[in-house]
Amino acid sequence: xxxxxxxxxxxxxxxxxxxxxxxxxxxxxxxxxxxxxxxxxxxxxxxxxxxxxxxxxxxxxxxxxxxxxxxxxxxxxxxxxxxxxxxxxxxxxxxxxxxxxxxxxxxxxxxxxxxxxxxxxxxxxxxxxxxxxxxxxxxxxxxxxxxxxxxxxxxxxxxxxxxxxxxxxxxxxxxxxxxxxxxxxxxxxxxxxxxxxxxxxxxxxxxxxxxxxxxxxxxxxxxxxxxxxxxxxxxxxxxxxxxxxxxxxxxxxxxxxxxxxxxxxxxxxxxxxxxxxxxxxxxxxxxxxxx
Amino acid sequence: xxxxxxxxxxxxxxxxxxxxxxxxxxxxxxxxxxxxxxxxxxxxxxxxxxxxxxxxxxxxxxx
Numbered sequence: 198x199x200x201x202x203x204x205x206x207x208x209x210x211x212x213x214x215x216x217x218x219x220x221x222x223x224x225x226x227x228x229x230x231x232x233x234x235x236x237x238x239x240x241x242x243x244x245x246x247x248x249x250x251x252x253x254x255x256x257x258x259x260x261x262x263x264x265x266x267x268x269x270x271x272x273x274x275x276x277x278x279x280x281x282x283x284x285x286x287x288x289x290x291x292x293x294x295x296x297x298x299x300x301x302x303x304x305x306x307x308x309x310x311x312x313x314x315x316x317x318x319x320x321x322x323x324x325x326x327x328x329x330x331x332x333x334x335x336x337x338x339x340x341x342x343x344x345x346x347x348x349x350x351x352x353x354x355x356x357x358x359x360x361x362x363x364x365x366x367x368x369x370x371x372x373x374x375x376x377x378x379x380x381x382x383x384x385x386x387x388x389x390x391x392x393x394x395x396x397x398x399x400x401x402x403x404x405x406x407x408x409x410x411x412x413x414x415x416x417x418x419x420x421x422x423x424x425x426x427x428x429x430x431x432x433x434x435x436x437x438x439x440x441x442x443x444x445x446x447x448x449x450x451x452x453x454x455x456x457x458x459x460x461x462x463x464x465x466x467x468x469x470x471x472x473x474x475x476x477x478x479x480x481x482x483x484x485x486x487x488x
Numbered sequence: 489x490x491x492x493x494x495x496x497x498x499x500x501x502x503x504x505x506x507x508x509x510x511x512x513x514x515x516x517x518x519x520x521x522x523x524x525x526x527x528x529x530x531x532x533x534x535x536x537x538x539x540x541x542x543x544x545x546x547x548x549x550x551x
Contacts, residue, residue, distance in 0.1 A: 381546040432535070435537035
């Protein structure tokens with residue numbers, strides 16, 4: 198038995214544990230169970246392995262072996278590409294799509310999680326080389342860091358969600374005072390009045406005004422509501438498609454949605470928990486405008 | 489989200505005299521009920537959405 202066998206095994210174990218904690222199949226039903234999970238767990242195992250064996254390579258001054266880390270990075274970029282392609286394909290058949298920025302965010306998460314796993318494996322192995330107990334502690338600390346990294350900012354932190362009144366002025370549909378669209382059919386108007394829910398998303402500050410104006414962020418909110426609370430919708434019913442429109446004056450977003458579940462408290466909770474998309478975040482307040 | 493332009497697939501109107509010409513098929517009807525009914529049938533067939541231009545004219549638009 199080589200002196201590095203135990204540290205490497207420890208690194209692989211904790212790295213793999215990190216991937217397990219990061220892999221959640223939740224209400225979004227993604228990754229699909231069990232095939233999608235298998236793919237990501239295998240990738241996680243490989244990542245942990247590469248991270249773990251990098252340490253003995255350095256300690257033995259085997260510098261060529263370290264370059265394999267670079268190779269691994271290329272592999273994990275492939276993971277991102279694979280996830281993006283799959284999700285984009287699936288999105289075409291979604292009644293209420295995720296939108297490209299949401300997909301991009303998910304794909305990025307899959308890539309970055311593999312790096313976290315690799316890093317966990319590396320740190321744990323390095324610690325175990327000194328003593329098995331330092332290794333265990335190091336591994337647990339890494340698991341905590343990884344767990345913390347998983348939670349992202351949510352819409353509830355950057356905006357207030359309130360109920361908006363749905364009404365028609367002639368053929369024009371309003372949520373509070375924000376115009377949504379023109380509906381021509383009498384029957385559609387009645388259906389909307391019966392089943393639709395209006396939501397007003399009020400940004401808390403100037404940064405969130407810009408973030409929420411992002412079309413992808415709005416689509417993500419609509420998608421989340423449709424996924425969790427159902428959608429009163431079918432293909433070929435464009436009159437019932439949920440929409441998000443913006444008040445140009447103050448940046449409030451009006452959502453017109455037709456969930457199967459009309460309880461506003463649930464809708465509010467769901468929208469509050471929509472992740473703030475990386476690609477939608479803007480920080481105009483931090484820019485130098487000569488003020 | 490789509491940058492594609494909307495296309496008028498059909499026009500349903502009660503005012504015959506307003507029609508000049510157009511790229512879309514025009515359906516002439518007599519009453520408001522008929523207007524709504526024709527528009528609804530066309531909406532279901534074309535998977536389009538109906539919009540009101542004025543009380544006597546509806547257009548069907550494919551988004």
